Amino acid sequence: MEVKEIQRENTATQLLTIVGAVNDAMKMLLESDESVMILGEDIGKNGGVFRATEGLQEKFGTDRVVDTPLSEAGIIGTSIGLAVNGFKPIAEIQFLGFIYPAYEQIMTHVSRLRMRTMGHYTVPMVIRAPYGAGIRSPEIHSDSTESLFTHMPGIKVVCPSTPYDAKGLLIAAMEDPDPVLMLEPMKSYRAKREEVPVGKYTVEIGKGKRVREGTDVTLIAWGAMMPIVEKAAQQSEKKGISCDIIDLRTLYPIDREIIAESVQKTGRAVIVHEAHLTGGLGNDIISIINDTSFLYLRAPIERVTGFDVPVPFFALEEDFLPTPARVLESIEKAVHF
Template identity: 60%
Template sequence: MTSIQAAQKTMTLVGAVNEALHLILERDERAIVLGEDVGVNGGVFRATEGLFERFGGQRVIDTPLGESGFVGAAIGMAAAGLKPIVEIQFLGFIYPAFEQIVSHAARLRVRSQGRFSVPIVIRAPYGAGVRAPEIHSDSTEAFFVHMPGLKVAVPSTPADAKGLLLAAYEDPDPVIFLEPMRLYRSARGEVPPGWAPVPLGRARLVREGEDVTVIAWGAMVPVAEQASRMAAEAGIDVELLDLRTLYPLDRQAIARSVEKTGRAVIVQEAHDTLGVASHIVAIIQDEAFYAQKAPPRRVSGFDVPVPLMAYEDLYLPTPEKVLAAVREVMAG
């Protein structure tokens, strides 16, 4: 047993990602990490720190600044039997590779009638709240959730960051793995030792409650947790679900919770129009319509590009905005 596997630790979310990557490269010789500055510099957020020194430049590869090129190369590697993990420095930088992801990674299994698969993980820091420049703070997960053939995972805790990344690596198909920058070092928690995957497609019940279901993912989970505590002070008992995986969605967990409480508030950092929250409302209408005591409410970012630093806090959902939505559904 290695020192990494020795005991449960308290660590940051980015530290949990780093530990998962060490375990993967140690366990599977087919594993390759590639991306901009992932090698010698250890990644812009140090998520890949120590990998280059331990596993060498043949398995931890610094790429040119060309997302379409190195994502396309990774798809070819995956089809040929390797297991690449690609780092995109920021989710907003993924757009040049969008054609490779949706036209090739997502379709190759169908196109080849099952002869080829693309076991690739594409990691990307995402979201606002860290005072980053333009194009560095996007939350456009709906692009990928909409595309058949892709899975999308979003951890909000260190334990889930490690566990979901291990599960994404084990999956035979492409997984978009979104890491909330805002939580990289602000989220700390206990992380199980060793190889401990967290299954894709299962939500996490963060808090049990009777009055209203609040549904969130990524960096919005701590926001929803704070709003839940504020609601409790006002005598409102919130049940909180962390989706963890946006595709596949845990429809059963959503329906079960709303059938219990009769009310729902969905919190997303992404733009409001046609976001994941809209689909969750549709699931609630399909699966728990007759249990509802009030129409579901969405708390979202606005339909504008994520603003620069001085206006970020106006754009983002806050505990106060979530609490206001909770009060609205309670009044309904």
């Protein structure tokens, strides 16, 4: 059974894609708070490589929607300075694979300034980064290396899979006094439209969502993998297998409670992510299950992931990504153990 999240007080809605919801959230933030700024490469006149910032510079001016030089370290370093001096920057990194030159700034400054200043300063900034494979991008454009940042205390990491969550998480991230990395699944940017409230609302950071009720096996995923696990669950249902689907939404801090509740109900778990197997976030989820629910398990925990190779070029890209067939195979393996 599919579970629908109840929308808040807002009754007026609009049909939006994920990228449209991101644009709508930034527009609302710029309108409501003069301290909000957006920085990034080609985000102004061009509206960003995915048009996520389309129309914003025209409406709010070049002082608030700032085209930057091609320097990720410069974008993040400038945003840190703005954040500790009363501004609320939203820094766009064109692709997650481009973030590595800024990694030092994020690891040594963004995530540590609250601790370093004993709470005298916070860093209220958001870093937006499209991620993932499946759109035929060149090398370094398709990485899914979220675990580099979930291993970084001091910064929260969120990843929406729907337009509703994209808008709500971005607004929540901007209202958070600490830095948030928002990973946006490129493959899902324009995959579907859904009703999104016109007004302001938030999706709580740190809370997962049950997408589908089931009794036989728990499927855990996020971002662009959600449509994959939902298709696998539909195929499983035809074989008499009932799947409980959890969309984490926040990758750090992870919602341990919703994972434990689901696994204790089903006794089985399949974790799906497109990141590489070794060092992937699935390992942390396995640890959470072992810590909270080991005695409830009826079968070993299964993982369906990308492989331990760089994301390949176009001809092999789909072979790298998890598929409904691979997920279904792991579901059946867990259920028939």
